[in-house]
Amino acid sequence: MNEKGKSLTLFTFLVYLFLIAPLLIITVTAFGQSEFLKFPPDSFSIRWFLNVFEVEMFMRTFLISLEVACIATFIALLVGIPAAYVISRYRFRGRKILESFFLSPVLIPQIVFGFSLFNYLVIKLRLPVFTGLLIGHTIFIIPYIIRVISASLANFDYEIEEAAVIFGANRIKTFFMIVLPNISSGVVAGFILAFINSFNNVPISVFLTGPGVSTLPIQMMSYVEYYFDPTIAALSVLLMGMTTVLMFIIERSLGLSYFTSK
Amino acid sequence: MALLSLDDLTVSYGDNTVLENFNLEINQGEFVSLLGPSGCGKTTTLRAIAGFVNPGSGRIVFMGKDYTNIPVHKKQFGFVFQNYALFPHMSVFDNVAFGLKMQKTPVAEIKKRVQEMLELVGLEGFAQRHPGELSGGQQQRVALARALVIKPDLLLLDEPLSNLDAKLRVEMRVEIRNIQQQLNLTTVYVTHDQEECFSISDRVVVMKDGKIEQYDQPEVIYRYPMTEFVARFVGFENFLDLKEKDGRLVTNNGIEFKLDRNDELAKYRVAVRPDDIVIKEVGGDRTANVLTAKVKISTFLGKEYQYLVETELGEFVVNAATVNRIKNGEQIELYFPEENIRIVKEAL
16 A cells, blocks of 8 residues: 555544544443443443433333324335326426425524424424424425435336336336335435434424423433433443444345445 | 227427327237338337336327336336446346346245246356456346346337347347247337348337337338338438329330339339349330430449439339349330339429
């Protein structure tokens, strides 16, 4: 390897270290023994991991987060798949506008989006907290679904749809027998990506959670305001683990390049 | 009565009118090819017959019934796509069985018919493969089997051989023709390959700009093209304008041309193939149908030489099996035998 290659490798390594270091510190801290966050820890244990499961509000908000993420993702798929299909299948007037419209929640800062949802859903419509939270999350993750499914459909040859029709399948059958099986990896990836984004969301949830209904990330924020023990570090490690497993599934189903390249 | 007839069909994509008042009749059991350069409307015609595009006006009549507005999936038509359009997530068996499943054919019968069809196209033993694991030629056979297994009322093929290599193309076209005759299938075939379509068709439709230039048997089209476009398509490279003067036909520089003519036209444009012009030495005793010329460029083609020659009426291409190459610049005479001259309608 020449000089240039060496220094480039070193530079890349430092950048990665800079990115990963906080996560490493959190992970190491989570295994500490003492009552407060300390790095490096004096001695190691897994007591804080066990403590995560002792804190009742973590378990409760975990279930709420799970529920919101699952239902929101499911609804978003029901809306997102047909929308993505129509946008990529047909050339019509206003298609570009529609495409931008569906992607707009990604472009607007989440805090602004959260605040406007708060104004509308909570103040104006006085929706129950859980319903508002669910609607907010659904709208926020639809663009992710549309983007991933569209990418999947870009590789889909619509001629095979015509083939299905000429051999006797109507439009509905064609969609379920021909189109859906060919974009299934996109659907899986879209589901997981949307799920992760809903599950980890703070800026929107912070406006839409309320008495009795909170999500896990919001609960974690309020926890660190009062407690300094490594429970939160342990919980973070668990969440990182969950996200990693899900991303691994996406990578296996269709490759991460779906999200890193447009 | 014709099995399929297109009556005054008009098809447009937005503002672009591809077919206008298009008429075509195809008989039971006939193999008809639509031939023409890209953009001539041949694929659109096929897609209109299939029902993939809706005509703006006109009617499609099939077996005496109005088929214009019958949904695609309710017609019993087989279609072979240019890119095969096999279902990538299904095995060869399921691909072929698809049409039968849609018709709710009993499972046992599906099995039997798919097996028979795979044997017919030479793919027994490939039933469990997926399209991605097959070569282009094999995929083509699957596409063909899928279209044939439903015993279609009409078989439609859209440039099915254009993605195959030359040798396989010839093999496959013979096979398609054999199967078509065995099953007595009425077939419409789209291609831009003249040789391919002449070799397998009963009748050929030569199309240009959404209009039929000529619709006839391949031999007739090859020997007696009716328009300049068709003539050029089937290898006539030399064109000559003649006009009537004192009851005789003469060129612009006054040389008399004799030819068979039935129609009385104001102006005649005639076409001759490079092979059909005879090169003679200067000073022959014949005067009619002869032009003097000078050799400009000569190329060796193997069995003969090709000469590009210049006359007062423009350049001509002549193929001649002369023993020695005639030198550039040499004066010669071109004799146009009466029986080799075809009158064509002028290109618009």
